[in-house]
Amino acid sequence: xxxxxxxxxxxxxxxxxxxxxxxxxxxxxxxxxxxxxxxxxxxxxxxxxxxxxxxxxxxxxxxxxxxxxxxxxxxxxxxxxxxxxxxxxxxxxxxxxxxxxxxxxxxxxxxxxxxxxxxxxxxxxxxxxxxxxxxxxxxxxxxxxxxxxxxxxxxxxxxxxxxxxxxxxxxxxxxxxxxxxxxxxxxxxxxxxxxxxxxxxxxxxxxxxxxxxxxxxxxxxxxxxxxxxxxxxxxxxxxxxxxxxxxxxxxxxxxxxxxxxxxxxxxxxxxxxxxxxxxxxxxxxxxxxxxxxxxxxxxxxxxxxxxxxxxxxxxxxxxxxxxxxxxxxxxxxxxxxxxxxxxxxxxxxxxxxxxxxxxxxxxxxxxxxxxxxxxxxxxxxxxxxxxxxxxxxxxxxxxxxxxxxxxxxxxxxxxxxxxxxxxxxxxxxxxxxxxxxxxxxxxxxxxxxxxxxxxxxxxxxxxxxxxxxxxxxxxxxxxxxxxxxxxxxxxxxxxxxxxxxxxxxxxxxxxxxxxxxxxxxxxxxxxxxxxxxxxxxxxxxxxxxxxxxxxxxxxxxxxxxxxxxxxxxxxxxxxxxxxxxxxxxxxxxxxxxxxxxxxxxxxxxxxxxxxxxxxxxxxxxxxxxxxxxxxxxxxxxxxxxxxxxxxxxxxxxxxxxxxxxxxxxxxxxxxxxxxxxxxxxxxxxxxxxxxxxxxxxxxxxxxxxxxxxxxxxxxxxxxxxxxxxxxxxxxxxxxxxxxxxxxxxxxxxxxxxxxxxxxxxxxxxxxxxxxxxxxxxxxxxxxxxxxxxxxxxxxxxxxxxxxxxxxxxxxxxxxxxxxxxxxxxxxxxxxxxxxxxxxxxxxxxxxxxxxxxxxxxxxxxxxxxxxxxxxxxxxxxxxxxxxxxxxxxxxx
Numbered sequence: 001x002x003x004x005x006x007x008x009x010x011x012x013x014x015x016x017x018x019x020x021x022x023x024x025x026x027x028x029x030x031x032x033x034x035x036x037x038x039x040x041x042x043x044x045x046x047x048x049x050x051x052x053x054x055x056x057x058x059x060x061x062x063x064x065x066x067x068x069x070x071x072x073x074x075x076x077x078x079x080x081x082x083x084x085x086x087x088x089x090x091x092x093x094x095x096x097x098x099x100x101x102x103x104x105x106x107x108x109x110x111x112x113x114x115x116x117x118x119x120x121x122x123x124x125x126x127x128x129x130x131x132x133x134x135x136x137x138x139x140x141x142x143x144x145x146x147x148x149x150x151x152x153x154x155x156x157x158x159x160x161x162x163x164x165x166x167x168x169x170x171x172x173x174x175x176x177x178x179x180x181x182x183x184x185x186x187x188x189x190x191x192x193x194x195x196x197x198x199x200x201x202x203x204x205x206x207x208x209x210x211x212x213x214x215x216x217x218x219x220x221x222x223x224x225x226x227x228x229x230x231x232x233x234x235x236x237x238x239x240x241x242x243x244x245x246x247x248x249x250x251x252x253x254x255x256x257x258x259x260x261x262x263x264x265x266x267x268x269x270x271x272x273x274x275x276x277x278x279x280x281x282x283x284x285x286x287x288x289x290x291x292x293x294x295x296x297x298x299x300x301x302x303x304x305x306x307x308x309x310x311x312x313x314x315x316x317x318x319x320x321x322x323x324x325x326x327x328x329x330x331x332x333x334x335x336x337x338x339x340x341x342x343x344x345x346x347x348x349x350x351x352x353x354x355x356x357x358x359x360x361x362x363x364x365x366x367x368x369x370x371x372x373x374x375x376x377x378x379x380x381x382x383x384x385x386x387x388x389x390x391x392x393x394x395x396x397x398x399x400x401x402x403x404x405x406x407x408x409x410x411x412x413x414x415x416x417x418x419x420x421x422x423x424x425x426x427x428x429x430x431x432x433x434x435x436x437x438x439x440x441x442x443x444x445x446x447x448x449x450x451x452x453x454x455x456x457x458x459x460x461x462x463x464x465x466x467x468x469x470x471x472x473x474x475x476x477x478x479x480x481x482x483x484x485x486x487x488x489x490x491x492x493x494x495x496x497x498x499x500x501x502x503x504x505x506x507x508x509x510x511x512x513x514x515x516x517x518x519x520x521x522x523x524x525x526x527x528x529x530x531x532x533x534x535x536x537x538x539x540x541x542x543x544x545x546x547x548x549x550x551x552x553x554x555x556x557x558x559x560x561x562x563x564x565x566x567x568x569x570x571x572x573x574x575x576x577x578x579x580x581x582x583x584x585x586x587x588x589x590x591x592x593x594x595x596x597x598x599x600x601x602x603x604x605x606x607x608x609x610x611x612x613x614x615x616x617x618x619x620x621x622x623x624x625x626x627x628x629x630x631x632x633x634x635x636x637x638x639x640x641x642x643x644x645x646x647x648x649x650x651x652x653x654x655x656x657x658x659x660x661x662x663x664x665x666x667x668x669x670x671x672x673x674x675x676x677x678x679x680x681x682x683x684x685x686x687x688x689x690x691x692x693x694x695x696x697x698x699x700x701x702x703x704x705x706x707x708x709x710x711x712x713x714x715x716x717x718x719x720x721x722x723x724x725x726x727x728x729x730x731x732x733x734x735x736x737x738x739x740x741x742x743x744x745x746x747x748x749x750x751x752x753x754x755x756x757x758x759x760x761x762x763x764x765x766x767x768x769x770x771x772x773x774x775x776x777x778x779x780x781x782x783x784x785x786x787x788x789x790x791x792x793x794x795x796x797x798x799x800x801x802x803x804x805x806x807x808x809x810x811x812x813x814x815x816x817x818x819x820x821x822x823x824x825x826x827x828x829x830x831x832x833x834x835x836x837x838x839x840x841x842x843x844x845x846x847x848x849x850x851x852x853x854x855x856x857x858x859x860x861x862x863x864x865x866x867x868x869x870x871x872x873x874x875x876x877x878x879x880x881x882x883x884x885x886x887x888x889x890x891x892x
Contacts, residue, residue: 001113001241003086003252004349006234007063009116010088013108014061019090022062022667023649027302028311036311037067041089042229047544048093049167049204049227052465056667058095063088063234063350065298069314072321076287079246082253083318084295086234086350094225098172101201101228102139105174109199118241124177126151126187126195130158130170136203140172151187155215160202160229167223168208174199176240198236202229248287252346257290259342264329285325289339292322297343300361301354303599303660305615305707306368312705317415319365320372324416327376336369337362360597360615364707367617379412380420387424397421400432407433460492461543464507470545475512475523475685476644480567483508485529488560489548497559498534504558506534506549512568513549515541519603520580520684523573529564532556573685575607575716578693581642581674581686582715583610585632585696587658588678590614590711592631593624600660601708605684608718612711613704620701620709629698639691640675644682647671657681695719763799771802771809778813781820784889787842788820791882798826800833800869807837808867819845821852823885825878832878833871834861836885847892855888856881 015021025044029035035043041064048055064087074081092100109125111117122144128151129136140150152158161168175188175195183194204227210218238250248257261268266282299315306316319336326335340362348355386402398421406412414433421428464487474481488495489505498504506527513536516522522539527549534551541547558564583603590598594616602613649669652659657671658680665681672682674690687693697719704710714722730741737747773792781788790810794803807824814820819842824835834856836849849868853861861870873881 001118001238002349003234003238003250006118006237006241007086007088007350009118010108010232010234011061011063012116014059014090014104017059017104019059019061020057022057022060024063024065027065027067027299028304036069036314038064039066039068040064041066041087041231042091045091045093045229049229052462052544053470055093058093060091060093061089062091065302067295067299067314072318075291076284079248080236082235082247082291082295084291084298085247088232088234088237090228090230092228094227097205097226097228098136098139098201098203101203101230102136102172103143105199105201105230105232106140106143106145109174118237120176120240125149126175126177128153128158128173128175128188130154130172133158133170133172133203136170136172149187151189153189160200160204161208161211161217163211165209165211166207167204167227168217168219169203169205169226171200171202173197173201178240196236196240197233198240199232200230202231204229248290252350253290253294255346256293256339256342257286259339260286260289260293260326260329260335263335263338264326264331266329282329285329288325289322289329289335292318292325293336293339294343294347296322296365297340297347297354297361298351300364301351301357303601303615305364305601305705307705307708316368317413319368320413320416323369323372324376324419334366334369334373336365340365357597359595360599363597363617364615367707375412379406379416382406383412383417383420387421387426390426397427397429400429400434400436403428403430403433404436458542460489460494461546461548464489464494465543465546468507468509471508471547472510473512473514473547474510475514475568475573478512479570479573480565481510481512482563482565483510484563485558485560488558494560497557498532498553499557500532500553500555502553504534504551504553506536506551506558507546508549508564508566511539511547511549511566513539513547513566514568514573514685515539515547517541518682518684519583520605521576521607523568523576525566525568525572527551527558527564527566529558529562530556532558534558572607574687576605577685577687579608579610579715580605580682580684581690582632582693582696582713583612584672584674584678584680584682584686585635585690585693586610586612586628586698586711586713587614587680588674589628589631589635593628594620599658608715610713610715612713613708614711615707616709617707619703625698625701625711629696632696635674635677636690636693636696638675638677639689640677641673641689642686643673644686645671645673652681655679695723697722771806774806774809775813778810781814782886784821784886785892786819787845787847787889787892788814788818789886789889790814790820790822791886792824793878793882794824794826796827798828800826803833804835804867804869807835811837811839814839817841819847821847821885821889823852823882825881827875827878830875831871832873832875832881833869834878834881834885835867835869837867838865840866845892847889852885852888856884 011021025038027037029038029043038044041062042049045060047053066085066087067083069083072083075083090104109118109120110122113119126149127140127145129140131152131154137150141147158171158173160171175197177195183191188195188197205223206219207221207223208217209220235247235250239247242250244250247253257268266286268283268286296315296319304311304315306312306319323335344354344358354361383406386398390398403414403417406417407414418428418430468486485506486509487507488498490498490502513523513525514520516539525536527534527536533554533556535554536549536551538550539547540550583605587600598614598616600612601615604611646668649665649667652669652671656679659665669681670683671679672686673679694716697714699712699714701709701711730744733744733748734741737744739747777790777792781790794806803824803826807822810822811820816839820839821842822837826833834853836852838847838849843865848865850863850865853863853868853870857870861868863869
């Protein structure tokens, strides 16, 4: 049975049993700051399990795309580890419990294929239950499983929690007996290779605290509403139903592996058993290629692009591991154009969008491979040198500084440095590398966290949310309103009151203030409460559903529980709304000119200006930017109506509303339309008609990362003001150059060219001046203990290269049979520098340029034995530098 068919049957079975089919969330875990990627089927339902949000359904079923990054280094070494996998899950939120979950699972896996089930032999299925879970044990007995095949296991195997205080409970796992050829008899307690786990049913019935480990925690009570979370590994079930030994042989992976084997001329053998033999390294590399190419396809498909941080770095890492594995297997050409289409064909039956978006996906993938091949050539040469130096020095590890240089200067990833060094029998000072990276990352994380939570403990926000529910946002239809102050927070805790001068956070029952989100900056304004008034300078949503106003108390006293009057800064809101609507128009217009691959990768909507980041592998021609700007402004002139409405996610897709990659949307979504020109899912505020934007002026377009470009633009009066200033500037230049305004650019370009030509001529003249006396200086060399010594100062302001050239020129004019030392000092920008040149005959007498420079600069300076230099002393020290070198020559 094909994997796509397993997925279809799973969803159909639970939908027929009253479950709402919920689409897979995108792989980037946008809504959970603790996760880079969704790593389990239950992730998108966590707010319902924790009681933070009310679920819109009581039963749900999904097939969730997942990635687990800790498995990257294990890929290929075992038959079951993969970075990308799919988790079939069915969920109940306070509806059915064990007596519903167990029969539903048993029915699906044992029901005949002709009846829509998976047709597994019930005699080969072994359930496990938690040690004292007699209820689950009896339910398994009631569906027909004999007692001897129901195994009781402890906390390590059959008790689930999130690793933090909160919901938890016993679980029941299903194992399939693959037969005696896979191991010993006796059930999963004896051999988990022969008995393969494929389904886990979690019964959330307890609340736990004091979590120290998977086996050490304290049950503090039973949950009033019991939930069900079950997960069936799609790849595991596929390997069982397709009768293959491991995940690399299922229909979604094997063709990629086979193509890689064909390209490299390597033979792939299954090598039965859980652990791949170390005597078959080619098998491991082929598995790495198959897994990583499929994972890269899925990540780019969900909007992740290669970069040097976060999710983009994980993508870059797995792509580079796959590319390098192909090269180690002997394939030197571009590999992804041969492999990625195979992965697309494997996955498109389940995810048709991969075929539809393959043009965009392949652009990023192929560009990344081309860039990495260049990095690999340069970085490998540097690393080979570092390895040789480390060995010659008798050191066991490459220094952290060298590893950091490879990463920072050459873009050579640390994981690749570690791998290559290990292959050469060396370690890397990874701790030293991490130290060099840690401070910057820590500062960045602290800044982001402070912006989101204002350093307040998130638990304080959750307490406020639990006590009063979600805050209603009314700002789409009103700019001010009365509302009760539900809570005040200061210093990470709730407070009863705040007085003049205090900085405080207010939570209202309802608010017209927009919380920062979707690229839109927050509202600002005033809240008057009783005899007090606060100035709101920031609005955030630190936990879903809770809008928090950060403010300073301007006068009087503000108390929790009092009724207040909230009014936003209307001019700021309108300016931001103009920018947000303009961003939608720029987004749509870029797609019109560059194709649908030009998708939004980030934005900033601020008063009077916008920043729009979009995905594209190449730069945008100035002529295209001009056409984009012109078309956007034509839409403004058309005065199209801007309309927002709520609809279902399915209907939004049907009418072509754009959704942003990586964003998680609920079943009900808000769509913003600008006439028939642009249609996009958006929670922000907008103008009523396009003409209200006035004008959009694009200022710049530039790269901000691999495959990501940025447009900066002005909107409304800011755009008009910019054009007015530009007009004044052009008028002034036209007056100075005595030409019409349309000829100013040509005259400026002509003038700049003339200046550059003049500078080149001056450089030549300066060089001639510097070198003009070389012959006479060489002829007048002083004899210092048999050494021809020349000590001189270069003309004031001589360039560094000219000083070096003068020293070498003088040395070249002295008879090579005569030992010679030339020292040239220079003064520039208030500092003195020195260049020393020594010929071969002098080096035969034990003199080196490097030692002479260090003698002049008290140990500082650098270079080679024949030419060296130093600098940094006050300009007045130039004569003393020459005397010091002469003395060193005399003493040698």
